[in-house]
Every structure is written in C-alpha cells, then in structure tokens.
Amino acid sequence: MGEEEEAAKYGAKPGYAKYEDLNKNGEIDPDDRQILGSSEPDFTWSLSNTLKYKDFSLFVLLYGVSGSTKANPFKDKTYLINHNFWTVDNPTNEYWSTEKNANKYIANKSISPSSYESADFMRIKDVTLTYTLPTRIVTKMGLSKLAVYFTGKNLLTVTGWEGMDPEFDTQRAIPVSREYSFGINLAF
Known part of the structure; x- marks a missing residue:
C-alpha cells in the first residue's frame, strides 16, 4: 500500500506525522500510548x-x-x-511536513506528537584556580592570609540534547550562563 492510501485511511496526507495503532482497534486513542522513558534520571552524579x-x-x-x-x-x-522536513521533493522520514496540522492526528486534532530524546549530560560546573601568597610576604603587609582566585562556572556541557539545556523541565527558561569571576581573599 502506498503513502497516499495509508494516509487516507486516517484522513491524513503523505508527510504527516504517523501514529502507531498499538492496540490494533483501527483508531488512535489513549490506549495507543506507550512509555518511551522517564524524565526522572536514573542517577545524578558529581x-x-x-x-x-x-x-x-x-x-x-x-x-x-x-x-x-x-x-x-x-x-x-x-x-x-x-x-x-518532509516535502514532495524531499520525502524524508526525519521530520513531518510543515503543512498545517501535519503533526496532529486528523481524527483527533488534540493529539500531537512529541519528539523524545536523551537528556543526559555532563557539565563542567565549577573550576577555580587559586594562588595563595607566601606567608613571609603576607605578614610584611600586615595580613595573615592573602589569596587571589579566578573562577569559571558552567564552562562546558557535553550532551546529545538538541534543545537549550537538558537540565530544564521546560525549554522556555533562561539557560544557565557561563560566569567568570576574579577575587581576592584576605585575612587580618
């Protein structure tokens, strides 16, 4: 059966998102849902x-x-x-057509597909380089300790996630930004 005939069975067109009738009852309904993973990680580590x-x-x-x-x-x-995206000249299965309602199940327009992917990541969260001046120099200055430091936060995130930040629950939040700071730590 060709794409046109298969799509017509569901009131759709070639290039529209496809749904799997898991319970084989001839329609896409809540019983066709399936678990693809969990948004809660198996483990968080540092x-x-x-x-x-x-x-x-x-x-x-x-x-x-x-x-x-x-x-x-x-x-x-x-x-x-x-x-x-799918077009007549580019009949790919990577993304459905950009035509209006191409991503909705026609018989029930409230059902829309979601693209799920791994949200695993590793982030260099903090790097701090500190130089503590020798005591013999610091005591001449009337101090008991003097250190200078440079800190970088959120320097690199390694992930296969194609959104803004895999750590977000919603992709509408502001992504974590890189931060750099320089400081002096002194004690009298």
Missing part, C-alpha cells in the same frame, strides 16, 4: 577534586545526569530551527 602544587590550587567540579528522556519541543515545526 565529581570534585582539588589539586595543589606549591602555592597554587585548582578545584574542579563535574556534574551530570544519566538515564533521562524528555520531550524536546524544539523539534516541532513551530520553532524556527533548520530541520530536514
């Missing part, structure tokens, strides 16, 4: 370490999530992102 050499110290914090699957609204045609 790893930190401080390396010291003479008067220098380097603190690194890694943070990550594994085993999380989420709907990614940025894969819907309503967002202006370059996708390989």
Whole structure:
C-alpha cells in the first residue's frame, strides 16, 4: 500500500506525522500510548577534586545526569530551527511536513506528537584556580592570609540534547550562563 492510501485511511496526507495503532482497534486513542522513558534520571552524579602544587590550587567540579528522556519541543515545526522536513521533493522520514496540522492526528486534532530524546549530560560546573601568597610576604603587609582566585562556572556541557539545556523541565527558561569571576581573599 502506498503513502497516499495509508494516509487516507486516517484522513491524513503523505508527510504527516504517523501514529502507531498499538492496540490494533483501527483508531488512535489513549490506549495507543506507550512509555518511551522517564524524565526522572536514573542517577545524578558529581565529581570534585582539588589539586595543589606549591602555592597554587585548582578545584574542579563535574556534574551530570544519566538515564533521562524528555520531550524536546524544539523539534516541532513551530520553532524556527533548520530541520530536514518532509516535502514532495524531499520525502524524508526525519521530520513531518510543515503543512498545517501535519503533526496532529486528523481524527483527533488534540493529539500531537512529541519528539523524545536523551537528556543526559555532563557539565563542567565549577573550576577555580587559586594562588595563595607566601606567608613571609603576607605578614610584611600586615595580613595573615592573602589569596587571589579566578573562577569559571558552567564552562562546558557535553550532551546529545538538541534543545537549550537538558537540565530544564521546560525549554522556555533562561539557560544557565557561563560566569567568570576574579577575587581576592584576605585575612587580618
């Protein structure tokens, strides 16, 4: 059976999103839903370490999530992102057509597909490099301690997620930004 005939059975056209009739009753209904994963991660982890050499110290914090699957609204045609959409000249199965209602099940327009993907990630959450001046120099200044430091936060996120930030529950939030700071820590 061709695409036209198969699509016509559901009141659709070629290139429209396809739904699987899991219970084989001839219609797409709530009984055709299936669990594709969990938005709650299997585990959340972090790893930190401080390396010291003479008067220098380097603190690194890694943070990550594994085993999380989420709907990614940025894969819907309503967002202006370059996708390989289905057209008559490009009959791909990567994304459905951009035609109006192509992503809705025709018999029940309230049913829309979601694109789910892994929301696993690893982030370099914090890196701090500190130099503590030697005590002999600091005491001449009338201080008991003097250290200078440079910190970078959220420096790199490694993920296969194609949205803004895999850690968000909604993709409408402001993504975490990189932060850099320089500081002086002194004690009298």
